[in-house]
Amino acid sequence: MSTDVKRVITVLAALLLAALTTTPSRAADGATPSAGQRIAEALRTSPVYVDEAYADAVPPSRQRQLADRIRRTGLPIKVVLTPLTKGDAFDGDSGVLAGIVRDRLPDQRELILITTDEDFPDSLNGHEWPADTHQTRDAVAAAGFLEETRDAGLADVTAKAVELVAEGKGTQRYEAATKDLDAPSAGKAESGEPGGSRWWLWPLVAVPALALTALATRALVRSRSRRTAPAVPHLVFATARAADEAQLRRRAETEVLALGEATQAADVSATPALQHALDAYAAAGTVLDEARGVPDLAGVLALAQEGRDALAGSPGLPLCFFNPLHGRAAHRTGWRPLGRRERLDVAVCQDCADALRDRRAPEVLTDRAEDGRTVPYFELPAGRSVWSATGYGSLTSPLDGFNSRRAHAR
Numbered sequence: 106m107s108t109d110v111k112r113v114i115t116v117l118a119a120l121l122l123a124a125l126t127t128t129p130s131r132a133a134d135g136a137t138p139s140a141g142q143r144i145a146e147a148l149r150t151s152p153v154y155v156d157e158a159y160a161d162a163v164p165p166s167r168q169r170q171l172a173d174r175i176r177r178t179g180l181p182i183k184v185v186l187t188p189l190t191k192g193d194a195f196d197g198d199s200g201v202l203a204g205i206v207r208d209r210l211p212d213q214r215e216l217i218l219i220t221t222d223e224d225f226p227d228s229l230n231g232h233e234w235p236a237d238t239h240q241t242r243d244a245v246a247a248a249g250f251l252e253e254t255r256d257a258g259l260a261d262v263t264a265k266a267v268e269l270v271a272e273g274k275g276t277q278r279y280e281a282a283t284k285d286l287d288a289p290s291a292g293k294a295e296s297g298e299p300g301g302s303r304w305w306l307w308p309l310v311a312v313p314a315l316a317l318t319a320l321a322t323r324a325l326v327r328s329r330s331r332r333t334a335p336a337v338p339h340l341v342f343a344t345a346r347a348a349d350e351a352q353l354r355r356r357a358e359t360e361v362l363a364l365g366e367a368t369q370a371a372d373v374s375a376t377p378a379l380q381h382a383l384d385a386y387a388a389a390g391t392v393l394d395e396a397r398g399v400p401d402l403a404g405v406l407a408l409a410q411e412g413r414d415a416l417a418g419s420p421g422l423p424l425c426f427f428n429p430l431h432g433r434a435a436h437r438t439g440w441r442p443l444g445r446r447e448r449l450d451v452a453v454c455q456d457c458a459d460a461l462r463d464r465r466a467p468e469v470l471t472d473r474a475e476d477g478r479t480v481p482y483f484e485l486p487a488g489r490s491v492w493s494a495t496g497y498g499s500l501t502s503p504l505d506g507f508n509s510r511r512a513h514a515r
Contacts, residue, residue, distance in 0.1 A: 139363045139366050139367070140194035140195070140205075141202075141205035141208075141363060142209055142366075144206055144209075145206055145210050148185070148206070149210075151168075151172050152171075152172050152176070152182060152183050153168045153171045153172045153175070153183075153184045154183075154184065154185045155168055155184075155186045155187075156187035158187070158188045159186045159188075162186075162258055162259040162260060163186060163259055163260045163263070164260075170264070171260070171263060171264060171267065174264060174267055174268075175267055178271040180217055180270065181213060182217045182218075182219065182271075183206075183216065183217065183219070184218075184219045184220075184263060184267070185206060185218065185219070185221070186220070186259065186263070187220075188221070189221060189222075189223040194359065195359075196352065196356060196359065199220045199222055199223050199230045199232075200230075200232070201356060201359075202220055203218050203230070203232040204432060205359075205363070206218060207232075207234060208410070208413060211413075211417045211421060212419070214234070214235065215234065215235065216232075216233070216234050217232070217239060217241050217270060218231070218232040218233070219232075219241075219266050219267070219270075220232065227249075227258075227259050227262065228249050229245050229246075229248060229249065229262060229263060229266050230242075230245060231243075231244060231245030231246065231266065231270065231275075234435075235435035236435065236455040239271075239273050240270075240273060240276050241275060242275070243275035243276040243278065243279035243280075244266065244269035244272070244273075244274075244275025244278060244279070245266045245269070245270065245275070246275075246279050247269055247275060247279040247282045247283075248262050248263075248269055250282035251278075253265070350398065350399055353399060353402045353403075353430075354393075354396070354402055356406075357396070357402045357405040357409075358393065360389070360406055361386065361390050361393055361405060361409060364385070364389065364409045364412045364413060368382050368383055368412070371416055376416060376418070377418065378416070378418060379415070381411075381412075381415040381504070382412040382415040382416045383412075384504060384508075385408050385409070385415060385504050386408075386412050388408050388503075388507045388508070389408035389409050389412065391507075392404050392405050398472070398473075399430075399470070400490070401492075403424075403429040403430055403470060403492070403497065404429075404491070404492050404497065404503060404507075406424065406429060406430075407424050407429055407495075407497040407498050408503050408507065410423065410424060411498065411502060411503055421433065422434040422436075422437065422452045423452050423496075423497060423498025424452075424497045424498055425452065425453055425454040425497075426440075426452050426453055426457075426483075426496045426497065426499035426500075427453060427457045427467040427468065427470070427481075428454075428468055428469055428470040429470060429497040431454040431456065431457065431468075432454060434452030434453050434454055434499075435453070435454055435458065436452070436453055436455070436458050437451065437452050437453075437499075438450075438451065438453055440453075440461065442483070442484075449499075449500070450499075451496060451500075452496075452498065452499045469481040469482070469483075470482050472485055472492075472493075475489075483496060491506045491507055491509075491510045492506075494506050494509075494510075
């Protein structure tokens, strides 16, 4: 029996058992939600989610103050403060956390998300969709470099981040706050020279200073890398863009698992497209098992996205045509491939849309041609690549493409 058939049978058996032993509503309530689902559900009632691990740093009274401050801004700001460690539900990555939460709030097209950082527990990261309109990345990064927040707790830093996002001058604030980080020392104190009257103090001053400089430089480099990275919603997808195939595989496994949990928790009578979601889940699992590289793993993400959309009953746009690791697209646009007359209607993320508008080549996902060359994945013959044939959802459904390929293989 094939792997995808086994998956479908397993999920259907679980659904049947739930239907026989409880009412549909209780079946959904009794299922254990994934971490992403749990956070998203909490954010529907309050714009602030704080894990128990941070309850002392951000107690309920401060959470209410943060929620009130966010509501006064009138912006779609959400705050998620939760520990991030390697191997957890988000693979210890704030970008993955942000993508999963965003995908589980499909009705909120515009979203500003402030999350904890994976490396520095008291630091924050900013994410915004469909584009970084409010300079969220820089605004949130700046909050940790200001003099007034140098010794502040997590609650105060978060409140300042909200304030800076609402101000809308994040880039200016960030550059002003970090301009002196790389500045040379003002000069040497007379007694600081080796051989001076206080030469023995030199190691006591230099070692901590070098350590602090290294930490500050690392934080600055990481913040700058986030500022220059394309805006990703999703999914999910900031980790994948590091081109780490093993990490992307773990991300894909998490997405397939989350989709499986969601299908089991779904109310059969209230989910007309449940079978479509089950089919997408089975296909995603099969592709994951057989994946030979990044293009196939990106296909797993596309199938998982299609499954989640089926459960939600709101398809939305697919992943970015040029590079599905950019996440869910923000627009559809006409694009003419080089050397061809016809124009294609493709879904693109904001960064790729900006590149096309400015007559720049968008960043594309590549694959290997039969002659060994590395080419844009969509230049492969459609008969050889299901992802070239479907455009990861821009040209046709990834699930339809997968099923068609399977049918021809038989």
